Amino acid sequence: MQLTEQQLNFFHTFGYLGCPSVFSPSEIAWITQEFERSIQDVGGGKNHDGTSRTMFGGPIEHRSRLCALLDDPRILGILGDILGEDFNYANGDGNYYTGDTGWHPDGSWGQLFSAKLAFYLDPLTRDTGCLRVIPGSHRPDHFVRKEKIDVNRSQELFGVAPKDFPTNVALETSPGDLVIFNHDTYHAAFGGGTRRRMFTMNCTRRAKTEADRDILNQYLSIHSPGGYNNKTGAGMYWPLMLDTADDNRMIHLTQCAQVHDQLFPDHARVNA
Ligand SMILES: O=C(O)CCC(=O)C(=O)O
Structure with missing residues (x-):
């Protein structure tokens, strides 16, 4: 257990949690360096001119030191406490963001699935593109979801700029802090520059029932290399992630790899 009872209550009630200073300045220095190498080498970063977002898949999967984030007891503690110790790692995205990101949830599962x-x-501060969330919006009975409010139209609907949508919280962060949120939680960012660096690890609960398996199929049919028609050369993950994995890391890789390869035989590891 890494999170306190209060932190877990906070996450479940509000749909997000800020985790300050998880990594020290020297750790975040090498993490940033490895991220830069990845986005520059394989993520299109060399062509980033600030006019639009540059994004690449599996940001921790192209450098062995970043792959090992999935072995780090702090990461395992946070994800394990929230999603269960046997959670699935399901890729992520690495970015140079440009400008605002409008309000959206990443999912609408109606439960804590991912x-x-x-x-x-x-x-990042509230004026320079920090992550914002609408607390509680992961819940199906939250007013934004129940009334199907288009938060991005809040100026015309309510005379309030989207960045000032009532109840939203700006999560100001320094490098080394982490933020975790339920995929169903509405989030956005406003006022950022033209090279806002950010990467994510997307994770799901391990599917244990028929109903879970159904959701995992839906999830991976969209959010996976096969879903994006990306050939990694090793199915669900870029080869380094699997090649450097020990048995403990494999706990977090096997279920998605198996489901992915069933869904997308043409992208499967065996056909790589
Ligand atoms: O930092 C941002 O611009 C928002 C991030 C986001 O929308 C996402 O990761 O889904």
Whole structure:
């Protein structure tokens, strides 16, 4: 157990949690360096001119030191406490963000099925593009969901700019802090520059019932290399993630790899 009872209550009630200073300045320095190498080498970063977002898949899977984040007791503690110790790691995205990100949830599962762990690599404030969330919006009975409010139209609907949508919380972060949120939670960012560096680890609960398995199929049919028609050369993950995995890491890789390869035989590891 890494999170306190209060932190877990907070996450379940509000749909997000800020985890300050998880990584020290020297650790976040090498994490940032490895991220830069990845996005520059394989993520399209060399072509980033600040006019639009540059994004690449599996940001921790291209450098062995970043792959090992999935072995780090702090990461395992946070994800394990929230999603269960046998959680699935399901890729993520690495970004140079440009400008605002409008309000959206990443899912609408109506239950805690998946969560995003986010690393912001630059100091970010409410005016310079920090992550914002609408607390409680992961719940199906939250007013935004029940009344199907388009939060991005809040200026015309309510005379309030989307960034000022009532109840939203700005999660200001420094490098080394982590933020985790339920994929169903509405989130956004406003006022960022043209090279806001951020990467994520998306994770799900391990599917244990028929109903879970159904959701995992739906999830991976969209959010996976096969879903994005990306050939990794090793199915669900980029080869390094699997090649450097020990038995403990494999606990977090096998279920998604298996489901992915059933869904997308053309992208499967065996056909790589
Ligand atoms: O930092 C941001 O711009 C928002 C991140 C986001 O929307 C996401 O990861 O889904």
